[in-house]
Amino acid sequence: MKLEEELKQTRFKDEYQKAMLNIIFTGNWLEVWTSQILKQYDLSSQQFNVLRILRGSSPSPLNLLDIQERMMDRMSNATRLVEKLRQKGLLTRKQCDSNRRKVEIEITEKGQALLKELDPVMEKSHLELTQKLTVAEVNTINKLLDKLRD
Amino acid sequence: MKLEEELKQTRFKDEYQKAMLNIIFTGNWLEVWTSQILKQYDLSSQQFNVLRILRGSSPSPLNLLDIQERMMDRMSNATRLVEKLRQKGLLTRKQCDSNRRKVEIEITEKGQALLKELDPVMEKSHLELTQKLTVAEVNTINKLLDKLRD
DNA sequence: CCCTAACACTTGTATATACAATAAAAGTAC
DNA sequence: GTACTTTTATTGTATATACAAGTGTTAGGG
Numbered sequence: 001m002k003l004e005e006e007l008k009q010t011r012f013k014d015e016y017q018k019a020m021l022n023i024i025f026t027g028n029w030l031e032v033w034t035s036q037i038l039k040q041y042d043l044s045s046q047q048f049n050v051l052r053i054l055r056g057s058s059p060s061p062l063n064l065l066d067i068q069e070r071m072m073d074r075m076s077n078a079t080r081l082v083e084k085l086r087q088k089g090l091l092t093r094k095q096c097d098s099n100r101r102k103v104e105i106e107i108t109e110k111g112q113a114l115l116k117e118l119d120p121v122m123e124k125s126h127l128e129l130t131q132k133l134t135v136a137e138v139n140t141i142n143k144l145l146d147k148l149r150d
Numbered sequence: 151m152k153l154e155e156e157l158k159q160t161r162f163k164d165e166y167q168k169a170m171l172n173i174i175f176t177g178n179w180l181e182v183w184t185s186q187i188l189k190q191y192d193l194s195s196q197q198f199n200v201l202r203i204l205r206g207s208s209p210s211p212l213n214l215l216d217i218q219e220r221m222m223d224r225m226s227n228a229t230r231l232v233e234k235l236r237q238k239g240l241l242t243r244k245q246c247d248s249n250r251r252k253v254e255i256e257i258t259e260k261g262q263a264l265l266k267e268l269d270p271v272m273e274k275s276h277l278e279l280t281q282k283l284t285v286a287e288v289n290t291i292n293k294l295l296d297k298l299r300d
Numbered sequence: 301c302c303c304t305a306a307c308a309c310t311t312g313t314a315t316a317t318a319c320a321a322t323a324a325a326a327g328t329a330c
Numbered sequence: 331g332t333a334c335t336t337t338t339a340t341t342g343t344a345t346a347t348a349c350a351a352g353t354g355t356t357a358g359g360g
Contacts, residue, residue: 002296008220009206016276019288020180025222026295027177030170044346056159064309070158072175077347079310101308101355126166132298138169144291145176146152148282194316214339227317229340251325251338303359310353317346326337 023145037121041114046073047085048118054091054107055115061104063096090114173295187271191264196223197235198268204241204257205265211254213246240264 003022004011012018035045043051053070054062068078082105085091090111096102107115133141153172154161162168185195193201203220204212218228232255235241240261246252257265283291 001299003292006299007222015285015288015292016279019283019291020276020279021222022292022295023173024177024180026299027174028223029299030174072157072171073178076349099356103309126170129166129170129298132300133169133294135165137294137297138165140290141169141294142153142165142172144283144287145172147287148279149151149156149176149179150282226319249326253339307356322341328335
């Protein structure tokens with residue numbers, strides 16, 4: 001749907017302003033959508049994100065800063081986020097031997113299993129996206145957004 | 151910067167997954183950026199958004215649902231958001247005569263003045279965007295994002 | 301060895317947000 | 331008018347988040 005209809009607005013100042021709002025709005029929209037799916041698995045999208053990051057580096061552990069650098073949302077709640085996931089048994093954390101300031105965080109079997117369960121679910125919602133845009137089009141989006149953040 | 155570098159990640163599953171993350175990440179990035187600017191004016195980006203919505207409809211007032219419909223973020227905190235702005239004297243609210251369930255919310259002179267002060271500031275940060283992408287390119291982004299949300 | 305600075309993480313606190321429950325007014329049916 | 335439903339907004343509560351201050355660890359200089 002056009003952003004104008006989405007926000008019940010008749011006009012924007014220029015295409016730049018519209019793009020700005022459009023990206024923020026669409027990002028939000030996608031986030032809400034995935035959060036909705038993840039809720040059934042009792043995961044927030046941030047938590048899911050952290051788990052995927054850990055799977056990505058597995059079997060090597062990561063420390064908090066590593067995770068923070070890779071997160072979509074760079075706030076300083078990484079400690080508490082990781083703690084939540086630890087309580088659910090989805091990851092482990094132990095003090096690093098060589099540098100005791102650091103912690104080594106690793107995804108558990110249970111975490112891996114949960115992600116494995118989620119993969120096809122996420123894949124399925126990806127499919128809807130596939131039907132709306134061609135590969136060439138998403139490619140264009142990726143190129144332009146990367147350029148925008150330069 | 152490429153999303154891969156931004157998130158220190160080597161690869162994504164496919165262009166669709168990358169686009170998904172790219173849009174969310176870039177939206178976030180833009181939000182953080184504008185929030186930073188607005189902080190000097192003691193406004194959150196949501197509050198700013200509400201003010202602009204009210205200016206858009208001025209001199210007609212809006213009720214809470216109208217505002218909610220036009221917001222980027224459709225949560226149910228509209229009551230409290232509006233109350234915050236009222237405390238700052240940036241808007242007024244009064245019970246609607248014809249339908250006393252509704253409230254009529256209107257931007258004040260002070261609110262108008264604040265937005266007027268902010269216009270050039272925001273415009274300036276728009277300019278940075280302008281330097282990164284051509285009009286044709288932002289047009290493409292707008293078209294593709296609208297299509298994505300169809 | 302001591303002092304200071306930098307680092308990696310944690311915690312406190314104030315604020316924001318999501319979601320559900322509630323309240324009050326209006327509309328509808330009888 | 332009374333009972334029911336719907337609309338519109340508010341409040342309560344639990345959780346999340348941002349930012350600053352604090353803790354413990356390591357590193358470097360003298």
